Amino acid sequence: MQNVKPFPELYWFATNKCNLRCIYCCYDSKPEGSDELSTAEAKELIRQVAEFSKYFVIIGGEPLLREDLFELLDYARSLSLSCSIITKGTSGNRKWVEEMAGRGVKVDIALDALTPEVCDLLSQSERTYEKTRETIDSCLSAGILQGITSILMKPNAKETLDLLDFAAGLGVEGCWMSLRPIGRGVNVYRELALTGVEYEEYLHQFYHRADEIKKKTGLSFYVYDPIYSRVLCQHGNDTYKICRIGNYLSVAANGDVIPCLFAGLKLGNIREKRLEEIWSEVISNRFFKEIHDPNRLKGACGECTYRFVCGGCRARAYQLTGDWFASDPACSYTSS
Secondary structure, three states, X not given: OOOOOOOOOEEEEOOOEOOOOOOOOOOOOEOOOOOOOOHHHHHHHHHHHHHHOOEEEEXXXXXXXXXXXXXXXXXXXXXXXXXXXXXXXXXOOOHHHHHHXXXXXXXXXXXXXXXXXXXXXXXXXXXXXXHHHHHHHHXXXXXXXXXXXXXXXXXXXXXXXXXXXHHHHHOOEEEEEEOOOOOOHHHHHHHHOOOHHHHHHHHHHHHHHHHHHHHHHOOOEEEOOHHHHHHHHHXXXXXXXXXXXXXXXXXXXXXXXXXXXXXXXXXEEOOOOOHHHHHHHHHOOHHHHHOOOHHHOOHHHHHOOOOOOOOOOHHHXXXXXXXXXXXXXXXXXXXX
16 A cells, blocks of 8 residues: 555554533543453554554543553553643543653643632533543643643533633633533533524634733643634734644544544444544545535535635535535624
């Protein structure tokens, strides 16, 4: 398989297990895992990633609940593969922080609000805020805190704006994501997702807050949503196309390979095919070329002035309409 371009990074849902029951979880994690990659299979995944990429992000579920995590991190390190993890850090003691620091692994912490009541409501667990804040402090002290992530929805919309200032005060950057209709998010999306008008107002508020912080500190914050690409462009800011479906890979706990964190589209399974083979099929697949073609878009997205910059979230459009090329229902912007 000659001259196949490398994928920039790979996200691995290392386990189905989680000690929380977040109402928005895109992975619908469980207290106990099932049909997960064995240690040997996980090492083979890491070996293939190291051959074909240079950045490996471990997520979950709760990755800290994977008993062989540090063995796998050591193996990745032996292959010179850079790793980071995303966690809420609410499981067990803080000894893992020292283990991560000793291995040079950076950590992103998921924090959804600055009030205990909202954090506990969204995680359906007690003391989530308190435990997460303790983990943030520990990671900051150990020098491994890389950033803050947060999921945006109606119950925490205002607080996620305040989280920008909180993260900047720690000296770290952040990535925000909106509630998506996948996993457990399917059950609450209609009720808790911001309306198109509310989301539009929020994204502009976010931009102004983030822009002010960047001018003062140099720290960057963004919303992982194609619609935010359009907002950046509207403000004359350097823009980038955030929708990357088919431009990177994710691997589920059972080895299924998917083209986006939010798209439940199975491309294959690493127990049956090599990553390089799956990736080669993705970059030559007509569907993934068409899905990034602005001229294929329908409805408001197809008529929008910013379709070459944004194009809407294709996974969300499909999940809410059944059509990969439909207009993104989360967007209320009109070119007129």
